[in-house]
Amino acid sequence: MNFNKEVYCDNLITLDEEEYKEDIDVQSFQESFEVKVAEDMLHKLNKNSVIEPKSEEDTKVKELVNLFNSWKSEDFLYTQLLTRKILLQRDYELINELRTEYELDDGVINVLIHYTLEETKRLPRPYIIKVASSWVEGDITTTRLAVESLLRINKNKVRFTSVIKKASTDCQDLLCFLDDVTTNDSEMQSLLTIIKQHIESIMIDLKNGSSWEV
Numbered sequence: 118m119n120f121n122k123e124v125y126c127d128n129l130i131t132l133d134e135e136e137y138k139e140d141i142d143v144q145s146f147q148e149s150f151e152v153k154v155a156e157d158m159l160h161k162l163n164k165n166s167v168i169e170p171k172s173e174e175d176t177k178v179k180e181l182v183n184l185f186n187s188w189k190s191e192d193f194l195y196t197q198l199l200t201r202k203i204l205l206q207r208d209y210e211l212i213n214e215l216r217t218e219y220e221l222d223d224g225v226i227n228v229l230i231h232y233t234l235e236e237t238k239r240l241p242r243p244y245i246i247k248v249a250s251s252w253v254e255g256d257i258t259t260t261r262l263a264v265e266s267l268l269r270i271n272k273n274k275v276r277f278t279s280v281i282k283k284a285s286t287d288c289q290d291l292l293c294f295l296d297d298v299t300t301n302d303s304e305m306q307s308l309l310t311i312i313k314q315h316i317e318s319i320m321i322d323l324k325n326g327s328s329w330e331v
Contacts, residue, residue: 181264182260182261182264185224185225185227185231185260186260190212190215190216190226190227191204191212194230197231207242208240211242215245215249219249219253220253221252221253222259224259224260225252225260228260229249229252229263230245232270252266288320291316292317292320296313
């Protein structure tokens, strides 16, 4: 895998503003520049900002497609493991199943592995098979289509988070307004109490919104 360091630095995908944390302990792979490039680029892929303009997005998609296509899936999974340093028999069996039963290329499998680890922090077979089945049914069978699908998911998360934050702020403002309302009418007071309870309930749902499926 031949990466030009300057080109790489110019074309990193940034999808939010968290600092990079080098969590992966894979001593035999970290000695190579390719693995450092892969870790950085995959970290950037998980970030939550929309890529603009379209021409730049296309260039970065191509970079990611080349990255995912350059790894054999067993080696790629090895670099992504956080809690263990070896591949288990079930890992090999899962990768082989994705290749044979779902007829997915290693590039697509690598995107799937990356997506699953980011979403679940583990590698649960039922989850992977569910996503793989969904991709095959949706004709997402090339690395490029898989990468583009991941980017769409990230963009939807950005929009979703923005809507949730605004709705939560609006509810908080309304609660503050209602707290300032005074009345001697017992029925009106009861109504205000009920309204505030409903708003507080909505705010709880909004707070839990990060766990909803986008």
